[in-house]
Amino acid sequence: MFQRIIKSVRCEFSSLGISFYLLWWFFHPLSVVVVVGFFLIPFFIEYLKEVIAFGCLTVLLMGLYAFTPRAMKFLVYISSFLLLSSLSFVKLSFFHLYGVKISASALFVIFETNASETSEFLENYLNVPIIILFLLLFMPLIWLLVFKRKKAKQFKFENTRKKPPIKIVLLLALIIVSGFIIQWKFKNENILLNSFSSYQEYSKTKEILASQLAKTENNLVSDATNSDDEAAYVVIIGESTSSWHMQLYGYKRETNPKLVEIKNELVLFNNVITPNVHTILALEKILTFTNFENPKPNQNASVVQLANAAGFETYWISNQQPVGIHESISTIIGNAAKNKYFIATEGYKYTIHDGALLPIVEQVLQEKKKKKLIFLHLIGTHVAYYKRYPKEFEFFGTLSRPDLDKKANEYINTYDNATRYNDSIIRAVIDKVKLLDTNSYVAYFSDHGDDVYDEANIAGHNEYLGTKPMYEVPFMVWFSEKYYKNSESYSKKEALKQRAYNLEDFMYSFAEISRIKFAQMDSTRSVFSNQFIERPRLVKDGENYDKK
Ligand SMILES: [Zn+2]
Numbered sequence: 346m347f348q349r350i351i352k353s354v355r356c357e358f359s360s361l362g363i364s365f366y367l368l369w370w371f372f373h374p375l376s377v378v379v380v381v382g383f384f385l386i387p388f389f390i391e392y393l394k395e396v397i398a399f400g401c402l403t404v405l406l407m408g409l410y411a412f413t414p415r416a417m418k419f420l421v422y423i424s425s426f427l428l429l430s431s432l433s434f435v436k437l438s439f440f441h442l443y444g445v446k447i448s449a450s451a452l453f454v455i456f457e458t459n460a461s462e463t464s465e466f467l468e469n470y471l472n473v474p475i476i477i478l479f480l481l482l483f484m485p486l487i488w489l490l491v492f493k494r495k496k497a498k499q500f501k502f503e504n505t506r507k508k509p510p511i512k513i514v515l516l517l518a519l520i521i522v523s524g525f526i527i528q529w530k531f532k533n534e535n536i537l538l539n540s541f542s543s544y545q546e547y548s549k550t551k552e553i554l555a556s557q558l559a560k561t562e563n564n565l566v567s568d569a570t571n572s573d574d575e576a577a578y579v580v581i582i583g584e585s586t587s588s589w590h591m592q593l594y595g596y597k598r599e600t601n602p603k604l605v606e607i608k609n610e611l612v613l614f615n616n617v618i619t620p621n622v623h624t625i626l627a628l629e630k631i632l633t634f635t636n637f638e639n640p641k642p643n644q645n646a647s648v649v650q651l652a653n654a655a656g657f658e659t660y661w662i663s664n665q666q667p668v669g670i671h672e673s674i675s676t677i678i679g680n681a682a683k684n685k686y687f688i689a690t691e692g693y694k695y696t697i698h699d700g701a702l703l704p705i706v707e708q709v710l711q712e713k714k715k716k717k718l719i720f721l722h723l724i725g726t727h728v729a730y731y732k733r734y735p736k737e738f739e740f741f742g743t744l745s746r747p748d749l750d751k752k753a754n755e756y757i758n759t760y761d762n763a764t765r766y767n768d769s770i771i772r773a774v775i776d777k778v779k780l781l782d783t784n785s786y787v788a789y790f791s792d793h794g795d796d797v798y799d800e801a802n803i804a805g806h807n808e809y810l811g812t813k814p815m816y817e818v819p820f821m822v823w824f825s826e827k828y829y830k831n832s833e834s835y836s837k838k839e840a841l842k843q844r845a846y847n848l849e850d851f852m853y854s855f856a857e858i859s860r861i862k863f864a865q866m867d868s869t870r871s872v873f874s875n876q877f878i879e880r881p882r883l884v885k886d887g888e889n890y891d892k893k
Contacts, residue, residue, distance in 0.1 A: 367422065370485055371410075374429035375403045377482055378437065385440040395436070395446075398531035401523040403429060408520035423486075430482040432536050438475050443809035447536060550641070551677075557645045558633065559680040561653050565634075565646040569654035569863040573831075576657070576716045577785040578859055579706075579778055580648070581771060582632075582675075584624070584665070584725030585806065587794025588617075589814040590764050593821075598741060600764040603772035610823055612835045614842050614872065617820040620849040620884055622793040622806045625674045630849040631792065632678050634865070637849065637883040648855050649681040649720065655861040658714040662686045662705050663722035664697055675722060682720065684709070689724070696732045699723045699770045707777055718859065721774065725767055725791065728805055730759035734766035741765075749798055756804035760797045775823045784827045786858055790820040790848060808885055816884060820848065822858065832860075835873055845891065846872045847882040 378399045386392040406425040413421045439447040480487075532538050557563065588594040592601035593613060604611065620637065621627040629635050633647045652659050661682035665675060666689045679685060686705050689697050702721060709719055726733055741758040744751075775787045793815055797804045800812040807815075824835065835841060835858075846854075850870035856863065857871040868876040882890040 368407075370422075370426055371403060371407050371429075373485055374426070374433040374482060375399055377478075378433050381437055381478065381481070382440070385437055387440075387444055391446070394531060395534055398527060398534035399429075399433065399436075401526045401531065402432075402535065405520055405523040405527070408516055408523070411516055426486060430486070434479060434482050435536060437478055441474055441478070443807060445809045446533070447539075551674075553641075554629075554645070554674060554677050558647050558650070559677045561650065561659075561681050561683060563646040563650040563654065563681075565644045565865065566651045566654040566863050569651055569861055571655040571657065571716065571859065571861050573716055573784055573860055575783055576859075577710060577719070577778055577781055577783050578657075578717065579719045579721065579774060579785070579787045580855065581721045581723065581774060581787065581789040582628070583723050583767065583789060583791030583819070585727045585793065585795045586725050586764060586767055586791040586819060587796070587799075587814040588817045588819045589794060589799050590761060590797065591768075591819055594819065598745070598761055600761050601768040602765070603768050604821075607772070607775065607823070610836075612822045612824070612842065614820040614844070614846060616843060616845045617790070617818060617872075618816040618847055618882055618884065618890055619791070619793045619818050620847055622808050622811060622815040624792050626808075627792045627848070628675050628678070631790075631851045632675075634852060635849075637887050647678045647681060648852055649678055649718075651852070651856060651861060651863065652718040652859065653681065653683065654863070655859070657716045657718040657859075658683060658712075660684045660686070660709050660717065660719040661722070662688075662702055662709070662719065664689050664699050664702055664724045665722050679720065679722065697724070698733065698735055699725065699767070700735070700773075703770070703773055703777070706774060710777055710781060723767070723770065726760060726763040726795065728795070730756065730763045730804075733763040738762050738766040738769075746798065753798050753804075757797050760795065760804065778823075779825065781825075782827065783825065784831065785825040786822055786828055788820075788822045788855070788858065790851070791818040794818050811885055816890060818848070820846070824858075841873065844872050844877065845879050845882060847880075847884075847890070849883075 375396075379396055382392055382395055386395060406429065410418070410421050410425060436447060439445070527535055527538070532542075590596050590598075590600055592599055593604055593608065594615070599605075619627045620630045630637075632649075633645050635641070635645060649659055649661065659682040661679035661684070663675070663679055663686065665673070665687075676687075679687075688701055688705070702723070706719065706721065709717070724733060739762055741761045743758075744754050745757060746754055749757075771787075771789050778785050778787050793806055794817060795804065795806050796810070796812045796814040799814045801810050803810070822835070850872075853867055853870040853874075854872045855861075856866055857868070857873045868874040869878040870880075871877060884890045884893075
């Protein structure tokens with residue numbers, strides 16, 4: 346009985362040019378989604394949607410295969426298999442790593458990532474389950490190519506004995522219906538469609554940003570003025586440094602010996618978060634008018650353009666690679682500076698320590714310009730941590746967390762070493778500026794933090810986990826004595842340092858301490874202002890951080 350059913354099914358499919366063997370291949374990626382997905386996808390409805398969506402795509406490709414002329418059948422067959430397996434791999438590994446569906450904003454971040462970041466990401470996330478998943482999905486292909494070369498030749502790519510018209514109609518209906526179902530209900534489950542629309546949006550955003558932010562002039566800030574006679578203001582933009590691993594913020598290890606020495610001279614903010622935990626999304630908000638209330642302003646401007654408009658000589662000195670798949674958002678913003686120094690242009694290596702920026706800072710500080718605004722973009726404590734500091738900064742090496750394994754302890758030690766090196770860089774910049782004995786400040790914040798086995802069981806940052814160490818960042822300013830001659834002292838206002846602040850409003854704080862007046866100024870958003878108003882701190886896609 347059972348054999349008879351199989352035989353009749355086999356007969357049906359072979360009349361469509363699909364052997365039973367081929368059929369199993371077509372459904373292999375789907376069967377992996379069904380079985381593995383059951384354990385990885387957190388909600389049953391979500392799981393069901395993924396399975397149906399993937400089933401529709403499988404049927405669609407199989408239908409197309411049935412119509413392919415014989416000469417091209419092998420090609421279409423192998424590419425369908427590769428496509429289905431790859432999609433299934435991306436989908437399931439994302440669920441494994443983050444516990445959520447791959448999203449448009451995740452894709453956005455991927456488009457912005459350059460090759461060396463990708464390899465560092467893989468280095469960090471490639472683990473045994475991911476490799477097993479990969480082998481599971483591609484096993485049939487590997488097996489076929491390596492061991493069963495002959496078997497491949499036996500695949501029957503026969504061009505159907507004439508298909509009866511009714512079957513052609515049925516087949517066509519199947520293709521159309523599954524295509525329609527995907528388009529209608531499962532767009533979000535389909536990575537291809539999702540990538541396509543997300544990429545279009547990404548390119549458009551990039552275009553707008555480039556057209557508005559990459560040029561020195563911007564009409565929106567044309568009313569800007571500054572009345573200083575002389576100034577040397579420095580803004581240091583950090584990378585991946587969490588306040589959770591900083592001695593200044595109460596971390597148990599001595600990761601800030603240099604800054605602790607001058608703690609009294611710092612205005613150290615204790616309750617500051619970043620709006621997003623990915624560099625591009627965070628910096629887009631921190632360095633421009635963009636915020637959650639106004640996510641895509643038609644007229645956007647950056648801190649660099651504001652400084653230009655107020656008559657400063659501007660400098661952008663960066664140890665971050667200027668090229669992503671396209672230019673990255675921080676490069677676009679930096680391009681508005683009148684003087685640009687990108688030291689990490691060597692391509693793949695990506696291992697230049699931040700200390701290499703100091704001679705440039707020194708040189709720029711000596712330039713005979715009355716009013717300077719210097720932006721320093723560090724590589725900071727970005728993964729891979731061990732690449733971020735020179736040998737002599739190998740300070741922590743013990744097993745500080747016996748509850749964790751050796752590899753985790755290694756991550757913690759290298760991260761803490763990188764944080765300690767970062768500490769010496771910020772102190773060195775402050776010392777150089779201090780020597781000038783002029784009207785000056787040095788501000789420092791990090792774009793976001795990393796969670797290094799603090800709340801999550803990982804070393805890194807991603808919005809899908811979005812833990813506290815990723816959002817809670819250092820923010821401090823050192824002011825010179827001459828700076829305070831022209832204004833009241835911020836360091837005396839203790840209450841200021843406890844203010845709950847979201848760096849998405851940094852532009853207004855920046856304007857205030859740079860003594861820049863401009864038409865769009867909103868003092869209620871400046872953490873230094875007497876008019877400051879605490880507002881809900883939104884993060885991620887608009888969640889209230891303090892209610893999380
Ligand atoms: Zn970052």
